[in-house]
Amino acid sequence: METLTMHPTSSEIEYPVFTEIRERRSRRAYSDQPISESDIRSLFEAARWAPSSSNEQPWVYLYATKDQPELWHNIFDTLMEGNRTWAKDAPLLIMSLIRKEFLKNDKPNGSARFDLGAANAFLSLQATHLGLNVHQMGGFEREKAIANLNIPPTHEPVVVLAIGYLRDPQDLPEPFRARETAPRIRYTQEFFVRNKPF
Numbered sequence: 001m002e003t004l005t006m007h008p009t010s011s012e013i014e015y016p017v018f019t020e021i022r023e024r025r026s027r028r029a030y031s032d033q034p035i036s037e038s039d040i041r042s043l044f045e046a047a048r049w050a051p052s053s054s055n056e057q058p059w060v061y062l063y064a065t066k067d068q069p070e071l072w073h074n075i076f077d078t079l080m081e082g083n084r085t086w087a088k089d090a091p092l093l094i095m096s097l098i099r100k101e102f103l104k105n106d107k108p109n110g111s112a113r114f115d116l117g118a119a120n121a122f123l124s125l126q127a128t129h130l131g132l133n134v135h136q137m138g139g140f141e142r143e144k145a146i147a148n149l150n151i152p153p154t155h156e157p158v159v160v161l162a163i164g165y166l167r168d169p170q171d172l173p174e175p176f177r178a179r180e181t182a183p184r185i186r187y188t189q190e191f192f193v194r195n196k197p198f
């Protein structure tokens with residue numbers, strides 16, 4: 001089980017939230033069931049409607065299903081060993097990137113990663129709504145991604161997303177099997193919500 005530092009934590013939902021927030025989690029046991037093209041498009045549509053600084057929408061998604069084995073493998077190949085162990089079963093892999101500069105004036109966009117995070121969160125909740133699991137991974141090799149995917153210097157790869165329907169996790173290797181069913185842990189609000197100045 002995950003351990004956090006010596007601050008108050010809980011696995012309970014303490015105040016009401018909508019179903020997809022409650023149900024979303026980053027699992028690893030993917031089934032080989034393919035995802036329809038229209039559901040894939042719904043994921044990107046959810047990302048499309050995320051807020052962003054100056055409405056710049058600096059996110060870019062490069063995706064491949066196992067029907068495009070060469071591109072799928074070029075994304076998979078960038079992953080660190082620990083992620084490869086289970087992401088090998090994901091029928092859909094997405095490299096999420098940012099456009100580093102504003103389109104309107106070519107100045108650096110300091111909010112781009114922040115905005116990509118919001119878009120990925122929207123995408124993840126839409127996936128939960130569709131019965132799909134999203135697992136984001138920062139554990140990949142940037143240089144390999146740039147080479148494998150021919151990423152131009154105007155863009156930066158940020159996070160890979162493994163997406164699919166789930167299978168029974170019994171055949172997952174440890175420690176992943178145990179993590180799959182362990183309760184999620186979060187700091188409680190008293191740790192991160194304040195109504196007085198620091």
Ligand SMILES: Cc1cc2nc3c(=O)[nH]c(=O)nc-3n(C[C@H](O)[C@H](O)[C@H](O)COP(=O)(O)O)c2cc1C
Pocket residue numbers: 024025026027083135136137138139140159184
């Ligand atoms: C930016 C980012 C990078 C992550 N990188 C990895 C990763 O490389 N490997 C992995 O197994 N999980 C990764 N995760 C998943 C987190 O470990 C996970 O979201 C966290 O433990 C909370 O669990 P939950 O998403 O099931 O609520 C990443 C998540 C985010 C948002």
